[in-house]
Amino acid sequence: MKRLFLPSRARGLMAALVTLSLALFAATAQAEIFTPPAAECAALQAKYPQFKGKTLVNAINPHTPGYETIDPKDPSKYIGFDIDLGETIGACLGFKVTYKPVTFAALLTTLQSGQADWVISDIYATKERAQAADFITYSKVFDGVLVAKGNPKKITGINTTLCGTTAAENTGYVEVPLIQALAPECKKIGKPAPEIQLYDNNQSCIQAILTGRADTYINDVNTVDNAVKAFPDKLEKAVAVTIPYSVGIAVPRNKTDFRDAVTAALLTLQKAGIQTAMLKKNGLPVENLEAPKLVLAD
Numbered sequence: 001m002k003r004l005f006l007p008s009r010a011r012g013l014m015a016a017l018v019t020l021s022l023a024l025f026a027a028t029a030q031a032e033i034f035t036p037p038a039a040e041c042a043a044l045q046a047k048y049p050q051f052k053g054k055t056l057v058n059a060i061n062p063h064t065p066g067y068e069t070i071d072p073k074d075p076s077k078y079i080g081f082d083i084d085l086g087e088t089i090g091a092c093l094g095f096k097v098t099y100k101p102v103t104f105a106a107l108l109t110t111l112q113s114g115q116a117d118w119v120i121s122d123i124y125a126t127k128e129r130a131q132a133a134d135f136i137t138y139s140k141v142f143d144g145v146l147v148a149k150g151n152p153k154k155i156t157g158i159n160t161t162l163c164g165t166t167a168a169e170n171t172g173y174v175e176v177p178l179i180q181a182l183a184p185e186c187k188k189i190g191k192p193a194p195e196i197q198l199y200d201n202n203q204s205c206i207q208a209i210l211t212g213r214a215d216t217y218i219n220d221v222n223t224v225d226n227a228v229k230a231f232p233d234k235l236e237k238a239v240a241v242t243i244p245y246s247v248g249i250a251v252p253r254n255k256t257d258f259r260d261a262v263t264a265a266l267l268t269l270q271k272a273g274i275q276t277a278m279l280k281k282n283g284l285p286v287e288n289l290e291a292p293k294l295v296l297a298d
Contacts, residue, residue: 032084034277036092040268045094048261052094058086059116061104063201066222066282067122081282085138086120088274092265103200105172108132111250118251118262122220124174125248125295134255135248135295136263138275139288143175144224145238146209146217153215157241158182163191168205168214171198174245175218202227210234222284246290253297266292 045052062068062078071077078099090097102110107123110116111133125135147155155161158178163186169176176196183193197214199205206227208214217224221240228235249266251259269275270289279286 032281033087033091034084034269034274036088036265036274037268037272040272041092041094041265044092044261044264044268047264048093048257050257051261055096055098056090056117057100057115058097058121059100059102059107059110059119060121061107061201062099062101062121063203064122064220064223065202065226066284067220068120081278081284082120082122084278084282085269085275086118088269088278089262089265092268093261104170105200107172108250111252117258118249120249122247123250124245125250126174126245127295127297129250130295130297132253133250134253134259135250136259136266137246137248137290137293137295138266139247140290141243141245141247142221142285142288143218143241143243144221145241146206146219146224146227146235147215147238148209148212149234149236151236151238155216155238157239158218158243160185160189160191162186162194162216163189164194165215166195166197166213168197168199168208168217170202170205170219171200173219174243178243179218206235246293246295247288248295259294263292263294 060068060078060082062070064080066080068078068080068082071079086097100110100116107119107121108129111119119133124141125137129135145155145157147153153165155165158175160182162179162182167179169179179194179196186193197208199208202219202223205217205219209217210231224237228237249262251262270291275289276286279288
């Protein structure tokens with residue numbers, strides 16, 4: 001049998017990736033279906049009987065600790081806040097949930113093609129994305145700016161301190177156009193526009209900073225905080241920034257009965273304090289909770 005030989009640098013990189021994954025997984029809790037309010041959910045099942053007894057597919061990008069990752073104790077399962085929320089909404093409306101893991105950039109195309117019924121995967125609800133799906137928001141957005149320890153490039157947010165630096169970002173993330181939009185401001189002050197390296201998941205972005213290939217990664221603040229906890233001697237959060245978006249559940253456009261049913265179930269869980277309990281269980285700030293609102297294309 002041939003053995004796969006890796007150069008020492010590659011072996012070091014692989015070891016770092018494994019360490020990163022285990023460290024981030026360690027920050028997650030076990031998956032759980034919370035008990036939804038019986039009377040309210042029975043009423044919703046009577047109002048929306050078309051979903052009861054079905055199994056619906058959730059398209060996810062399972063690389064965001066706290067929100068959705070592979071269960072390290074059972075790789076056939078997923079864990080995190082979004083998993084708990086989707087499973088409990090399903091329990092309230094009487095359906096079960098299965099999962100289709102895809103890259104982040106493929107989440108909405110998977111929904112559009114009918115290979116998934118909905119998307120609960122820490123995806124920001126924007127007007128641009130609403131061209132592909134209707135969104136029901138459930139969480140506020142707080143971003144963190146991840147940099148190497150000591151912040152050698154003195155980056156202070158999505159501003160001109162990014163000029164001449166390299167940012168690692170996930171393909172399709174809303175931070176990408178925000179960083180690209182800095183190009184005219186950088187030109188005015190005589191500096192190069194920020195360079196953007198695109199990856200398929202958070203771990204690859206974080207690894208780009210650890211290996212010196214990128215100077216920053218701007219994403220959900222919980223993801224940034226978990227990375228700093230995993231590598232306190234190598235990484236730090238330069239600052240937390242706010243961006244004008246909310247996190248949303250994506251459902252097929254104009255499938256109003258499903259959209260209304262999910263919105264009603266989400267409201268029921270929020271009023272019963274269940275979403276707050278899910279945030280606490282998964283180590284996320286309770287301030288993230290947001291009353292549902294629709295983000296549509298029109």
